[in-house]
Amino acid sequence: MWKQFLSKFPRKSSKSDAASDSLSPGHSNGNGVSFGDIVQRAASGNPVSSKSAATVKRMSSSIFPSSVVAGIEPLLTFKDVSNGEKPNLYISKLNLCCVIFDFSDSNKNSTEKDIKRQTLIELVDYVSSGPPRFTEPMIAASCKMFASNLFRIFPPNYKSNSGGGENDEEEPMFDPAWSHLQIVYDLLLQFIASSSLDAKVAKKYIDHSFILKLLDLFDSEDPRERECLKTILHRVYGKFMVHRPFIRKIVSNIFFRFIFETERHNGIAELLEVFGSVISGFALPLKEEHKIFLWRALIPLHKPKTVGIYLQQLTFCITQFIEKEPKIASSVIMGLLKYWPVTNSQKEVAFLSELEEILELTNVVEFQKCMVPLFRRIGYCLNSSHFQVAERALFLWNNDHIIGMVAQNRQVIVPLIFPALERNIQSHWNQAVMNLTLNVRKMLSEMDEELVSACRRKFEEEEGKRPAAEEKRRNTWEQLEKTAAKFQPVTGKTAVLVTSPPTVATFS
Numbered sequence: 001m002w003k004q005f006l007s008k009f010p011r012k013s014s015k016s017d018a019a020s021d022s023l024s025p026g027h028s029n030g031n032g033v034s035f036g037d038i039v040q041r042a043a044s045g046n047p048v049s050s051k052s053a054a055t056v057k058r059m060s061s062s063i064f065p066s067s068v069v070a071g072i073e074p075l076l077t078f079k080d081v082s083n084g085e086k087p088n089l090y091i092s093k094l095n096l097c098c099v100i101f102d103f104s105d106s107n108k109n110s111t112e113k114d115i116k117r118q119t120l121i122e123l124v125d126y127v128s129s130g131p132p133r134f135t136e137p138m139i140a141a142s143c144k145m146f147a148s149n150l151f152r153i154f155p156p157n158y159k160s161n162s163g164g165g166e167n168d169e170e171e172p173m174f175d176p177a178w179s180h181l182q183i184v185y186d187l188l189l190q191f192i193a194s195s196s197l198d199a200k201v202a203k204k205y206i207d208h209s210f211i212l213k214l215l216d217l218f219d220s221e222d223p224r225e226r227e228c229l230k231t232i233l234h235r236v237y238g239k240f241m242v243h244r245p246f247i248r249k250i251v252s253n254i255f256f257r258f259i260f261e262t263e264r265h266n267g268i269a270e271l272l273e274v275f276g277s278v279i280s281g282f283a284l285p286l287k288e289e290h291k292i293f294l295w296r297a298l299i300p301l302h303k304p305k306t307v308g309i310y311l312q313q314l315t316f317c318i319t320q321f322i323e324k325e326p327k328i329a330s331s332v333i334m335g336l337l338k339y340w341p342v343t344n345s346q347k348e349v350a351f352l353s354e355l356e357e358i359l360e361l362t363n364v365v366e367f368q369k370c371m372v373p374l375f376r377r378i379g380y381c382l383n384s385s386h387f388q389v390a391e392r393a394l395f396l397w398n399n400d401h402i403i404g405m406v407a408q409n410r411q412v413i414v415p416l417i418f419p420a421l422e423r424n425i426q427s428h429w430n431q432a433v434m435n436l437t438l439n440v441r442k443m444l445s446e447m448d449e450e451l452v453s454a455c456r457r458k459f460e461e462e463e464g465k466r467p468a469a470e471e472k473r474r475n476t477w478e479q480l481e482k483t484a485a486k487f488q489p490v491t492g493k494t495a496v497l498v499t500s501p502p503t504v505a506t507f508s
Helices: 002-006 014-021 035-044 050-063 086-096 110-128 136-150 178-193 208-219 223-239 241-262 268-280 288-302 307-324 326-338 345-360 364-382 387-398 400-408 410-427 431-447 449-485
Strands: none
Touching: 086 110, 086 136, 110 178, 136 178, 136 208, 178 223, 208 223, 208 241, 223 241, 223 268, 241 268, 241 288, 268 288, 268 307, 288 307, 288 326, 307 326, 307 345, 326 345, 326 364, 345 364, 345 387, 345 400, 364 387, 364 400, 364 410, 387 400, 387 431, 400 410, 400 431, 410 431, 410 449, 431 449
16 A cells, blocks of 8 residues: 555656565565554654664655655654754655545545645644745645645536525535645645745746636535635735736636526635625725726626525625725616516515615715616515515615605605505505505605605596506407407418519610
8 A cells, every 4th residue: 555655756766666666564674664664653743763763764765756855754743853954854745745545435545644634734833833934945845735635626516507596405515535625725824824935936836827726616515615715815815916916807707607607606605705805905096997897797796596695795895896986886776776686586685685785885976876766676676565575675764874865855756656655555465564664654754744745646646547547458459359350360371472573664
């Protein structure tokens, strides 16, 4: 087993190959000490005798060539070597951790997995303890190990492609390799956040390709992995300023693909959560690039049917934009109305909640630009046969800021919604909705009794004209039906109208 585990590392020469092939966990190294015993004692933290350590040191040239690990045995601990040798030992341990195991069988390579896990823990402790400045070979070896362990292709998720709604309960899928992946993510986070890491040197290895593959991991089924990635992406965005435009571009592309192509991605909520912090740090005035991100990515994210999964994070991002630049509030509300659901009542309730948060940040000037289409839509919601939609629309009148803006523009708003209130009082099936409607009408009467009385008279006039209008409409349909009955249905071959060619005038 150890022969297979260690044979994955590069060889130095044919002589080294011969020496390596002669080693196995069950054989002595020539001094009465088994190599497997040395490995197990070193990995478990037990002290190794100087004779055994010397034996391991001699063997390292054949098992771990100096060109790869600088001649340092990776199973030694950091406290067993001098400060000058610790960087080489760090690289040795990283190369050891590049070996990937199959975790689908927990009993397979269990000893080797334990050694790798212990080595990863040692690396985390070393990096978190504040080592000297990372050299370029240390940075290169670190990024190589991260790529080897983390960057992988996820299997297709047929469950997510089944077309379920946003409220479908799905059990999360946990990666069996998480016992190792978690430590690798912890090491990556400690590595990026370390003050010993020079961003100018590290950006050559944490480059666009590395970041692109890191962002691809947000589609992981494991929520624990997405949570780690969220923190790491935030650190990368903060430390590598040169990569910020690229990160924003790639995340926008992820959103576009999700909205207009697949409507399937596991990490939209986490990406939006990261970008909520990013948006809060935008400088004023907002760049055109940031506004385009709002109009083309964030607003259309209301379109997918799974919006309920990430609506909280999406709302936070949008409100951050409005807080930065209040004059875009009316455009945001019009964008929300564009994607307003008409057949999904739960989604409509969520939209009303988001609308209330946006209106709380909207000033009167922006409110006046969109209040007519806005309250037409609210009127439809008031008359919804789904009591939760009607109830949530009525709760908007409990918000003092919204009531204040309605009061200032009551001459326009009250005539728009008064018919909906009256229809609720007359015919809505839910008693709670009827009681809330009565309270809203009373509030409007106290606000402007003359206006409400005028709206009531107009509503009664229109209701009085309704029977005549319905009768006229019924007669029109009957006349159309009688006219249509006069024409015999065409059977067999359909006649084709043939026209003669146009006459060409000739001049003599």
